[in-house]
Amino acid sequence: MPPLAVFDLDGTLVDTAPDLSASLDHCLAQDGLPPMPLDLVRPHAGHGARAMLRAAYHHFSRPIDAEGVEAHLPVFLSFYEAHIADVSRPFPGVVAAMDRLEGAGWRLAVCTNKTERLARKLLEELKLVPRFAAICGADTFPAMKPDPRHLGGTIERAGGSAEKTIMIGDTLTDVAAARALSIPSILVDFGYAPDEAARAGASCVIGHYDELTIDLAMELFKDR
Numbered sequence: 735m736p737p738l739a740v741f742d743l744d745g746t747l748v749d750t751a752p753d754l755s756a757s758l759d760h761c762l763a764q765d766g767l768p769p770m771p772l773d774l775v776r777p778h779a780g781h782g783a784r785a786m787l788r789a790a791y792h793h794f795s796r797p798i799d800a801e802g803v804e805a806h807l808p809v810f811l812s813f814y815e816a817h818i819a820d821v822s823r824p825f826p827g828v829v830a831a832m833d834r835l836e837g838a839g840w841r842l843a844v845c846t847n848k849t850e851r852l853a854r855k856l857l858e859e860l861k862l863v864p865r866f867a868a869i870c871g872a873d874t875f876p877a878m879k880p881d882p883r884h885l886g887g888t889i890e891r892a893g894g895s896a897e898k899t900i901m902i903g904d905t906l907t908d909v910a911a912a913r914a915l916s917i918p919s920i921l922v923d924f925g926y927a928p929d930e931a932a933r934a935g936a937s938c939v940i941g942h943y944d945e946l947t948i949d950l951a952m953e954l955f956k957d958r
């Protein structure tokens with residue numbers, strides 16, 4: 735069975751924050767609010783549209799309840815779907831890192847808390863779909879990350895095994911899912927929420943995909 739590298743999507747594989755931020759601004763404008771600065775959106779960009787809406791209304795000291803958030807969601811998501819790859823691009827060096835892994839016989843997969851449909855649309859527009867043995871979203875299985883069933887289901891669909899899998903992610907959500915299955919994890923510290931708990935829980939932290947070599951990936955299996 736070939737080794738498998740499972741990538742998180744937002745903040746790990748693709749820098750999606752600018753298009754997510756534009757969708758948020760579209761919602762804010764409907765309420766007469768100004769755009770939210772991108773650097774304030776980024777820490778929330780990996781936690782879904784609801785988290786971004788809550789953070790923005792909090793930032794502008796505008797109370798918003800759960801119902802208010804739900805009311806904005808369709809507006810956010812339809813704008814986002816139409817603009818999903820306007821400026822979102824793979825992070826520097828990730829395509830070369832995937833080439834290295836594939837060249838060494840690794841399989842690749844995506845395990846994201848985006849819905850599967852949006853994840854596929856984004857990856858299709860970036861012409862990355864054929865690289866992945868599985869693309870599994872928040873709604874692919876009955877549970878999503880950090881629930882290990884999401885990562886476990888992704889591995890199964892990709893034809894891999896937990897013993898020969900590594901997880902690459904940018905938040906504690908990814909690291910926790912990996913740990914629950916005793917899978918080594920790489921935290922990318924250029925992502926959206928590489929907090930202390932995520933750093934402490936990850937098997938290693940990288941600051942650029944150039945550091946994701948086959949030697950590093952193989953080394954991770956040794957401390958499993």
Ligand SMILES: O=C(O)COP(=O)(O)O
Nearest residue numbers: 743744780782846847848
């Ligand atoms: O959209 C989200 O909630 C987060 O997506 P991710 O799991 O790809 O970071």
Ligand SMILES: [Mg+2]
Nearest residue numbers: 742744745780
């Ligand atoms: Mg992420």
